[in-house]
Amino acid sequence: xxxxxxxxxxxxxxxxxxxxxxxxxxxxxxxxxxxxxxxxxxxxxxxxxxxxxxxxxxxxxxxxxxxxxxxxxxxxxxxxxxxxxxxxxxxxxxxxxxxxxxxxxxxxxxxxxxxxxxxxxxxxxxxxxxxxxxxxxxxxxxxxxxxxxxxxxxxxxxxxxxxxxxxxxxxxxxxxxxxxxxxxxxxxxxxxxxxxxxxxxxxxxxxxxxxxxxxxxxxxxxxxxxxxxxxxxxxxxxxxxxxxxxxxxxxxxxxxxxxxxxxxxxxxxxxxxxxxxxxxxxxxxxxxxxxxxxxxxxxxxxxxxxxxxxxxxxxxxxxxxxxxxxxxxxxxxxxxxxxxxxxxxxxxxxxxxxxxxxxxxxxxxxxxxxxxxxxxxxxxxxxxx
Amino acid sequence: xxxxxxxxxxxxxxxxxxxxxxxxxxxxxxxxxxxxxxxxxxxxxxxxxxxxxxxxxxxxxxxxxxxxxxxxxxxxxxxxxxxxxxxxxxxxxxxxxxxxxxxxxxxxxxxxxxxxxxxxxxxxxxxxxxxxxxxxxxxxxxxxxxxxxxxxxxxxxxxxxxxxxxxxxxxxxxxxxxxxxxxxxxxxxxxxxxxxxxxxxxxxxxxxxxxxxxxxxxxxxxxxxxxxxxxxxxxxxxxxxxxxxxxxxxxxxxxxxxxxxxxxxxxxxxxxxxxxxxxxxxxxxxxxxxxxxxxxxxxxxxxxxxxxxxxxxxxxxxxxxxxxxxxxxxxxxxxxxxxx
Ligand SMILES: Nc1ncnc2c1ncn2[C@@H]1O[C@H](COP(=O)(O)OP(=O)(O)OP(=O)(O)O)[C@@H](O)[C@H]1O
Ligand SMILES: [Mg+2]
Numbered sequence: 001x002x003x004x005x006x007x008x009x010x011x012x013x014x015x016x017x018x019x020x021x022x023x024x025x026x027x028x029x030x031x032x033x034x035x036x037x038x039x040x041x042x043x044x045x046x047x048x049x050x051x052x053x054x055x056x057x058x059x060x061x062x063x064x065x066x067x068x069x070x071x072x073x074x075x076x077x078x079x080x081x082x083x084x085x086x087x088x089x090x091x092x093x094x095x096x097x098x099x100x101x102x103x104x105x106x107x108x109x110x111x112x113x114x115x116x117x118x119x120x121x122x123x124x125x126x127x128x129x130x131x132x133x134x135x136x137x138x139x140x141x142x143x144x145x146x147x148x149x150x151x152x153x154x155x156x157x158x159x160x161x162x163x164x165x166x167x168x169x170x171x172x173x174x175x176x177x178x179x180x181x182x183x184x185x186x187x188x189x190x191x192x193x194x195x196x197x198x199x200x201x202x203x204x205x206x207x208x209x210x211x212x213x214x215x216x217x218x219x220x221x222x223x224x225x226x227x228x229x230x231x232x233x234x235x236x237x238x239x240x241x242x243x244x245x246x247x248x249x250x251x252x253x254x255x256x257x258x259x260x261x262x263x264x265x266x267x268x269x270x271x272x273x274x275x276x277x278x279x280x281x282x283x284x285x286x287x288x289x290x291x292x293x294x295x296x297x298x299x300x301x302x303x304x305x306x307x308x309x310x311x312x313x314x315x316x317x318x319x320x321x322x323x324x325x326x327x328x329x330x331x332x333x334x335x336x337x338x339x340x341x342x343x344x345x346x347x348x349x350x351x352x353x354x355x356x357x358x359x360x361x362x363x364x365x366x367x368x369x370x371x372x373x374x375x376x377x378x379x380x381x382x383x384x385x
Numbered sequence: 386x387x388x389x390x391x392x393x394x395x396x397x398x399x400x401x402x403x404x405x406x407x408x409x410x411x412x413x414x415x416x417x418x419x420x421x422x423x424x425x426x427x428x429x430x431x432x433x434x435x436x437x438x439x440x441x442x443x444x445x446x447x448x449x450x451x452x453x454x455x456x457x458x459x460x461x462x463x464x465x466x467x468x469x470x471x472x473x474x475x476x477x478x479x480x481x482x483x484x485x486x487x488x489x490x491x492x493x494x495x496x497x498x499x500x501x502x503x504x505x506x507x508x509x510x511x512x513x514x515x516x517x518x519x520x521x522x523x524x525x526x527x528x529x530x531x532x533x534x535x536x537x538x539x540x541x542x543x544x545x546x547x548x549x550x551x552x553x554x555x556x557x558x559x560x561x562x563x564x565x566x567x568x569x570x571x572x573x574x575x576x577x578x579x580x581x582x583x584x585x586x587x588x589x590x591x592x593x594x595x596x597x598x599x600x601x602x603x604x605x606x607x608x609x610x611x612x613x614x615x616x617x618x619x620x621x622x623x624x625x626x627x628x629x630x631x632x633x634x635x636x637x638x639x640x641x642x643x644x645x646x647x648x649x650x651x652x653x654x655x656x657x658x659x660x661x662x663x664x665x666x667x668x669x670x671x672x673x674x675x676x677x678x679x680x681x682x683x684x685x686x687x688x689x690x691x692x693x694x695x696x697x698x699x700x701x702x703x704x705x706x707x708x709x710x711x712x713x714x715x716x717x718x719x720x721x722x723x724x725x
Contacts (some may be wrong), residue, residue, distance in 0.1 A: 069721050120611035124633040124724035133629075134619035186618065224513035 032098035033059040039093035053079040055247040064225040068234030071244035077227040117195045121168040128164040134187040154182040174205040192224040264383035277350040281288030281308045292345030309374040315352035329363045412433035423697035425473035487680040495650040506597035531595035539659020542588045575669035604638035640719040654678035677704045
């Protein structure tokens with residue numbers, strides 16, 4: 001990594017307007033880490049009502065990594081992105097690109113690339129003109145041939161090299177999205193921001209393009225922030241994910257870690273499909289009990305009311321049989337079987353996923369076990385175990 | 386299927402009053418205009434002799450007796466008549482120096498006022514769109530001329546540009562300049578063609594701005610803000626944003642406004658008579674800025690004893706042909722240049 005960076009620094013020394021149009025390099029000249037310190041955005045509407053879109057956001061996004069910014073609709077993801085881009089002024093806090101503070105730098109001076117939620121491709125320009133647009137603003141002026149070559153190169157990278165003379169209206173959603181990425185990348189931004197870039201695509205194209213984004217990001221090594229509310233999308237391509245809720249950061253870690261060790265009930269509920277089962281419980285004298293009185297474990301937590309979280313795939317049939325349940329319904333979903341189980345004393349059923357080779361029949365009482373569970377404070381949602 | 390049929394009848398019923406009125410007051414006169422323009426020697430003038438001889442005077446000045454009487458010898462009516470069909474009316478108006486003047490004046494007004502209004506309208510709209518505070522106040526100010534009577538506005542302009550006590554001349558004088566004979570004589574000097582045209586153009590441009598700004602502004606407000614944000618992130622200079630984003634995305638409106646402005650400018654009439662108090666120019670030369678529509682009206686007004694109606698129709702047709710040709714060209718150009 002370090003050697004690579006030195007190599008790239010050496011390249012900067014070359015005059016920009018070199019005539020050698022065949023040899024354009026697409027790698028990033030320097031990738032920087034992005035640091036947010038206490039970033040806050042409060043919107044005031046006409047009735048002076050405050051909306052805390054982003055609240056005291058502290059995060060370091062390491063250079064050259066792809067970070068997924070994840071959260072439910074309206075949690076402040078776009079707002080965070082727009083503040084990093086400079087399109088929104090933060091109410092408080094600071095933004096750093098590397099060592100340089102950019103909190104009050106206008107967007108045009110930040111050297112970022114932004115892919116909008118709906119791409120914002122200029123409809124009247126061809127794909128080539130769209131990709132060349134940022135280059136034409138560069139000073140000192142770049143030569144036309146060089147711009148064309150760079151645009152072509154970038155288009156090849158996102159596999160749209162043969163669509164250069166079409167207008168955006170003549171492209172599919174996925175192709176438009178790749179044009180938008182090419183346009184954002186062509187000026188070699190320090191930071192690439194993607195705002196739900198896949199939300200308009202169908203399931204298959206989504207899968208395909210997100211892998212492409214990952215590939216492009218790896219090839220270019222640009223620090224990238226990827227906003228989405230689709231957990232699977234974020235988990236599959238990010239180096240790390242940041243989960244947000246109501247403008248507040250909940251947890252930041254590697255995707256699998258966040259899934260395996262959620263920091264709180266919100267994160268646990270937000271990640272996972274089918275969602276985690278949450279049932280009420282209490283801790284009394286070091287014992288974790290269900291509300292029907294059944295003791296499930298010993299636990300080193302002060303007495304309190306808790307929520308117990310069990311992911312569907314945590315359930316097993318062989319070990320530590322701990323719960324008496326009534327199987328209401330069995331559904332075979334390929335390799336696995338999903339069972340809806342009723343626990344005595346609870347209104348809502350829990351969902352268990354069991355490998356299909358274990359034969360399960362509906363309408364019977366069985367004992368079911370689970371290999372893991374989380375315990376959260378019922379009021380604050382804070383993880384206890 | 387049946388429902389559709391019912392709908393057609395309902396639609397026709399709803400349209401009927403308008404169609405009827407248009408048929409009587411628009412379509413019929415239009416068709417008749419075409420006929421009249423080509424009728425040579427069409428008789429209109431009433432020739433009275435001794436109070437009872439009634440005849441028609443043709444284009445060529447021959448009297449054609451066409452009066453019909455009943456058995457008691459009372460006049461019961463006339464029949465319209467004409468000598469023949471041809472281009473005589475067109476030949477006559479093109480030989481008429483006043484008509485040539487009218488063509489020239491109209492052309493100059495079109496060439497000056499259309500680009501100027503469109504460009505100024507665009508620039509003002511961009512500026513208006515850029516400001517947040519007081520936007521609606523300015524919008525209202527610019528929209529005022531649209532809802533104000535043309536003639537009243539013309540009177541205001543006539544006062545503004547009055548040589549003796551007009552605001553403009555007072556202003557020029559306060560800056561140390563000399564009073565100008567804009568549209569009325571001053572110090573023995575008669576107003577020149579240039580000053581009169583200038584005042585007329587200022588008035589026309591200003592009067593036409595309101596509608597253009599309204600259309601441009603609403604067009605701009607419907608352009609997705611993200612294009613501008615994208616451009617900003619790509620460090621696009623303002624001028625380039627205007628020429629590369631705003632203008633192309635506004636091009637349907639610009640095309641619409643340009644075409645309608647051309648048509649409007651060719652039909653200039655009331656603006657001229659508003660400024661010159663019922664004439665087409667200053668008192669020293671009342672026909673100085675006569676327009677094609679003005680010429681047409683004049684001919685209609687003077688329908689006395691020669692075939693002036695035919696000439697008015699011919700002049701109207703000439704104007705129609707010019708507007709038609711230019712509109713076709715514009716549509717053809719806009720097909721290539723406009724990004725719908
Ligand atoms: N210009 C604004 N004025 C007032 N409130 C705003 C404004 N923009 C956003 N908000 C509010 O800030 C909060 C965060 O909005 P934001 O657009 O960042 O959500 P998001 O996480 O991107 O959601 P989504 O996934 O739906 O895009 C929302 O409650 C929203 O209503
Ligand atoms: Mg958003």
